[in-house]
Amino acid sequence: MDWLQIIVLSLVQGVTEFLPVSSSAHLILVPVLSDWPDQGLAFDVALHLGSLLAVVLYFRHELVSMTASWGRSVTGRGTDDDxxxxxxxxxxxxxxxxAGLAFADTISQVMRSPLVLAGGLIVFGVVLGVADWRHRGTRSEYRLSGRDALWIGxxxxLALIPGTSRxxxxxxxALMLGLSREAAARFSFLLSIPVIVLAxxxxxxxxxxASTPVAWSDLAAGTVLSGISAYLCIHFFLAFIRRIGMQPFVLYRLLLGVALIWLFG
Structure with a gap:
């Protein structure tokens, strides 16, 4: 892999992993707009590792408190908000x-077409726009109930459908359940940790x-670049939606969906 491919793929993964714009839609555009060969499974693992390290580092204080409190609750020493x-x-x-264990292979084989991606971007983009416009509230992630968590889960x-965006x-x-924009994003980012670990x-x-040789320098570069871009994405996204909201991302999803229909329709 050349350095331009490493940089582009790392930035695409790091940024789109956490923005509500669908990383799968962006990653399918990379080979379309370039003549690069497939980056391989090892590089995909490195990119996911970078994203995981970023979200763990960003929420390190919350995760320490949550883990300690969860341990106390398991041993019967009380349950608090954490x-x-x-x-x-x-x-x-x-x-x-x-669902991933049961249907991921089927979905990846049957529903990976660009038109499915476009449909997911447009339909769920509109739903996100409506939720942000009409249903957002003021609750924090600490005020969720078990029923709320199950509904979000x-x-x-639906994120298994390409183009949806986890x-x-x-x-x-979360917005439809009355969480604030920032709380909805924070809970979504916390949910990404076990999902990225599983994937x-x-x-x-x-x-x-596999028995293919491993280019360790490429993997290291991808991990670092993906991690840095993901960390910055989380930081600036939380500040951005607090002031402006989700509508710019909704518009972006609609435009990208239309572009995919134009390119592949």
């Missing part, structure tokens, strides 16, 4: 974990079966 939030992250991850299953659909569900773990398992 423990409940940890439980809700676990609960909301179960549906997509089960069920919504997250972050986009979870933020949409990256499956990719790493597949990688152990």
């Amino acid at each position: 423990a409940r939030l940890a439980w809700w992250v676990i609960l909301a991850t179960i549906p997509v974990g089960l 069920l919504a997250q299953v 972050s986009g659909i979870t933020m949409t569900a 990256g773990g499956l990719e790493a398992l597949e990688l152990t079966k």
Whole structure:
């Protein structure tokens, strides 16, 4: 891989992993707009690792508190807001974990067409716009109930449909349940941690079966660049939506969906 390909793929993964714009739609455009060869599974794992390190680093204080409180709740020493939030992250991850194991291969084979991507971008973009416009509230992620977490988790299953955007659909569900924009985004980012671990773990398992040589310098560069871009994306996105909201991303999704229809229709 040349350095331009490493940089572009790393930035695309790092930024679109957390924005509500669908990373799958962007990653399919990269080979269309270039003549680069496939980057390979090992590089995909490195990019996911960078995104994971970024979100863990950004929420490190919250994660330490949540883990400690969750441990106390498991041993019967009381349950506080941090423990409940940890439980809700676990609960909301179960549906997509089960659905991913059952249907991921089928979806990836049957529904990876650009037109499906375009449909997911447009339809779920409109739903996000409506949720941001009419249903957002003032609740924080710490005021979620178990039922709320389950609904968000069920919504997250829809992210298996290409073009939906995992972050986009979870933020949409959270907004409809009355969370503030920032709280919806923060809970979505926390949910990304187990999802990236599960997805990256499956990719790493597949990688152990391969016998191709590994370009360690490319992997290291991809991890670092993906991690830096993802960290900055989280930081600026939270500040951005607090002031402006989701509508610019909705417009972007609609334009990208139309562009995919124009290119592949």
